[in-house]
Amino acid sequence: MADLSGMRQPYHRTDSTFDVIDLASKDPMKQFEAWFEDTCKDKLVQEPNAMALATASRSGIPSVRMVLCKGFSTEGFTFYTNYESRKGRELDANPNCSLMFYWEPLKRSIQVQGVAERVSEEKSRSYFASRPLESQIGALVSHQGTVLQSRQVLDTKLKELKELYSGEDVSIPKPDYWGGYLVRPNEMEFWQGQTNRLHDRLKFRKLKDGETFNDELMVKAEGDWIIERLSS
Numbered sequence: 001m002a003d004l005s006g007m008r009q010p011y012h013r014t015d016s017t018f019d020v021i022d023l024a025s026k027d028p029m030k031q032f033e034a035w036f037e038d039t040c041k042d043k044l045v046q047e048p049n050a051m052a053l054a055t056a057s058r059s060g061i062p063s064v065r066m067v068l069c070k071g072f073s074t075e076g077f078t079f080y081t082n083y084e085s086r087k088g089r090e091l092d093a094n095p096n097c098s099l100m101f102y103w104e105p106l107k108r109s110i111q112v113q114g115v116a117e118r119v120s121e122e123k124s125r126s127y128f129a130s131r132p133l134e135s136q137i138g139a140l141v142s143h144q145g146t147v148l149q150s151r152q153v154l155d156t157k158l159k160e161l162k163e164l165y166s167g168e169d170v171s172i173p174k175p176d177y178w179g180g181y182l183v184r185p186n187e188m189e190f191w192q193g194q195t196n197r198l199h200d201r202l203k204f205r206k207l208k209d210g211e212t213f214n215d216e217l218m219v220k221a222e223g224d225w226i227i228e229r230l231s232s
C-alpha cells in the first residue's frame with residue numbers, strides 16, 4: 001500500500017494569486033459564466049467543460065463519471081450520452097444528480113446539485129448532426145456499458161460502419177438511444193482554494209418549504225436564490 005499522507009501541493013502560482021471570492025453576479029449561472037470564462041483563458045486547463053456527473057439508482061446506490069458539458073444557459077447545463085448507459089438508466093429512474101467542475105490550476109471548483117431531464121429529440125438530433133463523423137459512428141458502434149467478449153468486437157463493428165458510411169454526402173441518423181440531458185440546478189457551490197488552506201466557499205440555494213430568510217447568515221441573490229458562506 002502507498003502512504004500518500006505527505007503528498008501535498010502548495011496552493012500558489014507565480015503568475016496569479018487565489019483571492020477570496022469576489023462575486024461577479026448574484027445570479028449563480030452568471031457567476032458560473034464568469035468563472036468559466038476565466039478558465040477558458042487559462043492555457044493550463046485543456047477541457048474546461050469536463051465535469052463529473054454523479055447519479056444514484058432509485059435505491060440510492062451512487063455512481064460517478066466524467067462527461068463534457070455541451071452548453072449552459074439560465075436553465076442549466078446540457079450534456080449528451082447514451083440513454084441506455086448506467087447514467088442514463090439511473091437518471092431516468094432518479095433525476096436527482098450532481099455535477100462537479102474542478103479547475104485545478106485556478107484552485108476552483110463548482111458543485112451543482114440539480115434535477116436532470118431529457119432535452120427534446122429535435123435538439124439532440126441537431127447536436128448529433130453537428131458532431132464529426134467519427135463521433136457519430138462511435139455512438140453507433142458502442143452500446144455504452146454493455147459487457148464485451150473482446151476489444152475486437154468494437155474494432156470490427158467500427159470498420160464495418162466506416163465502410164457503410166464512406167460516401168461523400170453520408171448522413172447518419174441519430175440513434176434513438178442517444179441524446180442530451182439538461183440539469184436544472186437547485187444548488188450551486190463556488191469553491192476557491194486559498195494558500196492558507198482556509199478555503200472560500202459560497203453556496204447559492206433556494207429556501208426550503210417553510211424555511212425563513214435569516215439575514216445574519218444569508219444574503220438575498222437574484223430571483224429566489226440566497227447565498228450562504230460555508231466553512232472550509
Ligand SMILES: Cc1cc2nc3c(=O)[nH]c(=O)nc-3n(C[C@H](O)[C@H](O)[C@H](O)COP(=O)(O)O)c2cc1C
Nearest residue numbers: 050065066067068080081082085086087088144145
Ligand atoms: C473527459 C471525459 C469526457 C467524457 N465525456 C463524455 C460525454 O460527454 N458523454 C458520455 O456519454 N461519456 C463521456 N465520457 C465517458 C464517461 O466518463 C463514461 O465512461 C461513459 O459515459 C459510461 O458511463 P456510465 O457507464 O456510468 O453511464 C467522458 C470521459 C472523460 C474522461
